[in-house]
Amino acid sequence: MRLLIIEDDREAAAYLVKAFREAGHAVDHAGDGLDGYALAREGDYDVLIVDRMLPKLDGLSLVRSLREQAIATPVLILSALGQVDDRVKGLRAGGDDYLPKPYAFSELLARTEVLARRRAAAAGPGEATAYRVGDLELDRLSHRVTRAGREIVLQPREFRLLEYLMRHAGQVVTRTMLLEHVWDYHFDPQTNVIDVHVSRLRAKIDRGFDRPMIHTVRGAGYVVRPDEPQPS
Numbered sequence: 001m002r003l004l005i006i007e008d009d010r011e012a013a014a015y016l017v018k019a020f021r022e023a024g025h026a027v028d029h030a031g032d033g034l035d036g037y038a039l040a041r042e043g044d045y046d047v048l049i050v051d052r053m054l055p056k057l058d059g060l061s062l063v064r065s066l067r068e069q070a071i072a073t074p075v076l077i078l079s080a081l082g083q084v085d086d087r088v089k090g091l092r093a094g095g096d097d098y099l100p101k102p103y104a105f106s107e108l109l110a111r112t113e114v115l116a117r118r119r120a121a122a123a124g125p126g127e128a129t130a131y132r133v134g135d136l137e138l139d140r141l142s143h144r145v146t147r148a149g150r151e152i153v154l155q156p157r158e159f160r161l162l163e164y165l166m167r168h169a170g171q172v173v174t175r176t177m178l179l180e181h182v183w184d185y186h187f188d189p190q191t192n193v194i195d196v197h198v199s200r201l202r203a204k205i206d207r208g209f210d211r212p213m214i215h216t217v218r219g220a221g222y223v224v225r226p227d228e229p230q231p232s
Contacts, residue, residue, distance in 0.1 A: 004048045
């Protein structure tokens with residue numbers, strides 16, 4: 001999942017960002033309502049996690065503004081205000097779910113995954129929920145990967161890496177693109193974190209098959225395609 005957390009409490013935000021990234025998800029953070037609104041309008045997120053009490057623009061006003069702009073990204077509202085009337089106001093403002101504080105992260109994660117699945121299930125033709133390249137298949141909803149019918153078990157980061165590569169099948173994906181979209185970090189360009197993870201992914205995807213699926217384009221990046229192109 002690609003998430004946006006809009007939370008002004010620095011400690012709470014840092015905890016959520018760390019926890020979701022450890023669960024294998026891409027996370028952006030905004031510290032106030034205006035920055036969050038701008039990111040939510042410009043970014044392609046699966047779910048927005050919005051604190052209700054925010055500086056500059058409160059959470060409910062933020063959600064109303066998004067809905068007025070026809071931005072339908074699922075929103076989970078977090079708030080210390082947990083009475084029935086508070087929850088009703090949050091849902092009527094355009095929220096898809098409402099979780100009172102304090103909460104268990106496991107419940108927040110589960111609720112976020114449910115919202116992401118609903119969004120994927122309702123996706124239009126331009127928002128694929130599954131990808132296929134040759135005999136390699138990836139299903140975002142079931143989080144399942146198979147090649148030639150054989151199931152391949154991937155770690156969350158490996159799954160996101162393969163998903164991004166398959167989403168851009170046939171195109172060269174640079175290391176910078178992977179760092180920004182899979183890791184959400186701006187690493188030192190000389191880091192070998194990408195090469196290490198691609199090597200591990202390649203071992204799972206290509207080992208035991210005659211034709212490699214993941215190819216290195218020297219000096220450029222990586223590409224997923226069924227075969228090396230034939231020389232002209």
